[in-house]
Amino acid sequence: MANPQFDVTPFLTQVEGQHFDRKSMLEGPPGAKRARDRRELRRQAAEYVAAFANADGGVLLLGVEDDGSVTGHQLPPEAVDALLAAPQTRLDPPQPPGSTVSHDGVELIVFDVPAEDVPVQLIDNGFPLRVGDKTVRARETQIAAAKQQGMYESWESRRSSCSLEDFDRKLLARARSGAGLSALSDEEYLLKRKLADQRGSRIVLRRAAELLFARHDPDHSNAGVRVFRVIGTARRFGPEHNVEERPRIEGSLPQVLDEAHEVVSGLLRRPSRLVGMRFQEMPEYPDFAWREALHNAVAHRDYAIQGSGTEMWLFEDRMEVVSAGGLPEGVTLEEVLRLERVHRSRNPRIVRVLVDLGFAKDQGEGIPRMFAEMEDAFLPRPEVEVRAERVIVTLRNTSTLTASDRHFVARLGNADLSRQEFRALLMAHRRGRVDNAALRSVTGLDTLRASHLLRGLRDRELLTLHARGGDSFYTLTPAVREHVSESLRGADRGELSDGSGGAARADRGELPADRGELPADRGELPADRGELPTDVQRMIDGLGFRPRKERLRTVIEAICAARGWTTSGEIARFLRFSQRNLGGRHLAPMVEAGRLVRRYPDNPTHPKQAYRASGPEAPSEEEHHE
Template sequence: MDLSNYIGETSSYDKKVMLEVKRPKSWLKSVVAFANTNGGKIFFGIDDNDKLLGLENAKQDSEIISEIIKTKLDPIPQISLNIERIYNKDFIILSIFSGNETPYYLIDGASRIAFIRIGNESVIANSNQLKNLVLRGINKTFDSISSDIKIDRASFSKLKAVYYQKTKKDLVDSDLISFSLVDDKGYLTYAGALLADERLVYQSRIFATRWNGLDKANSRLEALDDKEYEGGLLYLLQSGEDFIKSNSKKMWKKGNEARIEYPDYPEIAIREALVNALIHRDYSEIGSEVHIDIYDDRLEIYSPGGMFDGTLIQEQNPYQISSKRRNPIIADLFSRMNLMERRGSGLKKILDNYEIQENYNETLKAEFRSTQSSFYIILKNLNYKVAIKNGDKKTAIKNGDKKTAIKEKQKALIIQFANEVEYFTINDIKELLELKSSRTRELLSLLVSDNILEAIGENKNRKYTLKDTN
């Protein structure tokens, strides 16, 4: 193993200059934290300045490590111990694998302590994190737990209406059991309670505020508008979207072929951000809620609970992040209704839909930030300090390379969508990219001419699919 590959990186491993035998907690807490989260490695023989010092007796140290883990941890996580000789020096690499018997505890005297990994630190799990570890250990998630609410106390008219609108299929009572919204004894799971018309889960709320200025205390008139919404997730999603639309603008100018629109925030980005906040938040945190804060220059959406796997979103590439769902039952149903990406690419979709806007530049890129207990999405106002005037050469968006790049990005998004569905219509693409009919037809015609798409049918019955190249 080339240890130089690990120098400077600390998010998925720790480095120890030597084995602490008298104070094993200094490294055992990392063993526990890695087992309770995504796994990791501990390197013995490397100091904090990444200097390769080596160990005097690596074989003896490895035996001590194995024995201490057996006596100090419960349950015992899966590990592997390897001795590596580099530059005539011996090093120990302790690999800890993510476990299925969580929570893993460090036995410290009369105490049992569970640690988790947050960024590059091993920290004591709080009560909510400990609950989630217990659920993971019994292969359950919060939304799969049965509540004490009988099915006859709930109605699902909103869910049934949206389900039919999005899928053209009726959602019947037996589906409530099939989709794990109701258990076999007639009680709602928490997924069912969160999707019912009524407010059955106290923390199913959104607090929304339009602030006056760039922060929460800009002047004597601090808030221009504020609302509190309580109820099922579909009601919250619609209410959140409506609040943002009513407190933002959509500018436009006349183009050569059609009107060119300049929204403060792309509608698809708003939808994805709200869905992310409502679906992936931690509902086990009593008294919590999603917050929507609109300022002059940005829109911030906060949701309780950090990344489900304990990582920090700001340390990851949002284009490549894997999907790990805190509430998989709710997420699956939203996916069936095409309200979220099945493959967990919602953050990528936000970035993509910003990039295709006419007045986008890198300073307006959406931002994602998380801690161990919170997640933030910051959408920049595309029209902040921008005066788009018809015919004004200084402020009008120029033709040329930028428009070509936007067109290519839009074509790429259509191809990506075509890979996810078998057939689609012009209206599907209009909704996906928020374009006028003329621009949508132009893009589809180009893709057909390039032998990427195939058009089937005529006029209103026309559908598109990826062309079979076999």
């Protein structure tokens, strides 16, 4: 049965989570794909539909690969019909059947699952439950208790006195589009998201719908956000009062979040932060981290508490986001701090619509990423504190970069590394090791991409693999460790930069002896040729560890152009490279390519051999044989 009302487009790039999953209907190697077993497809579809129905609803899309590519299916019509009917034939109570949708001429299977009012059983195989991006088994009593609390007893489920005429139709259209349900009417969308109930020929709205879509302020005394700025690190009172309160932010929840984003963004300072391998001006807290803290406070607060609301306190050294109410029943602080994905939502209707609107990540994804974003910005882990009738999330802005970290960054310089590759190396330096899971946590890469990145660094001899099956990990290679150790020894002698992001000259090994009087074999050159021009020195400082061949050769050519005749030993000292490797790997090929000329071309191993850039100043025959 085709469903022209459902638009799959928003889901092709969506990350799997609490309300969405995708599965391929094919198996086998690339170029030789075949249809998956039909019975297994029906079983899997029924299991996922039950899991979504036992949680807050969701979408199961079949015919899409993990990377988002659309591959469709190879089933005959009768097998498709049996698959669509699986929620009716394999679940108790039966759930709505699936439907087919077309994308670029490819047929897909979609199960758009509403939240069920009672526990749903997979016949003969228990009660599946969706938790984050996983499907787990749960007890019937556990599911029933969660539904009773979240779907019937919460403040958001109560009846609203508003009518559809009081709602922002543009905001409703935005929510429908984000959910892939643009073809539905506003009333149909509200009913599907359990924001309204059918009562004969009319619908009765719930409080959640009012909070989300009211054109005017919802009937709640503290549904908005209050923003405070504190001059200092502690609040003071009386004559030393140091708190500035911004105007209250009120309206529907999407309006409140939009305005809060604008207000707080304008208050944040922009210190120099390490981004990739460079220090740049960045907001003092990562955008995703503080916004996620705010979104969670708004989405999961207890709206039955009307005497206080959501507050944001900006101190000199930290940001505190305060949410009214404690943690939802069944959720512990220990689970949150362990970054476990738990399924307990005080306001499941609000959360689902904020996901449709793009404000919230699927439940369970946002908090781990908030912690990862803070780590990625070299800031302390977020702190979560549960007090009487409130939860406080604290983000601190003091960098966790150590002197050792700064020296490591300086030594890498302008190495040809992507931001993720740099993070992998820095993690190996800071922790002594890096593995696939740890890298995924701070980069957002999937398992395959993280594995490919780590193998690439191993192939470039930057990481060493320690194969342990599922517990495999990587460490810095001895060469990289020695390179860093040299840097730290130089720091002990005061020869390194101040850690501002680039290595100082001494960090490159240009010690006074290297740059004072010229060696005997270069005595014919003027003494003022011993210094390198500033632009060439910058090129050296930006090379980093293990630079690409072409970048290194460009710098060698620049050195020889600036200094005239230069020995391989002198070039090696400037670059802190191995003289033995430099000659065979770079100097000889550059001579053959016409980029350099030898002082003694007829005797490549001459003890006073030197090199100069080719061009107008190329040596004469007389110079060759002096």
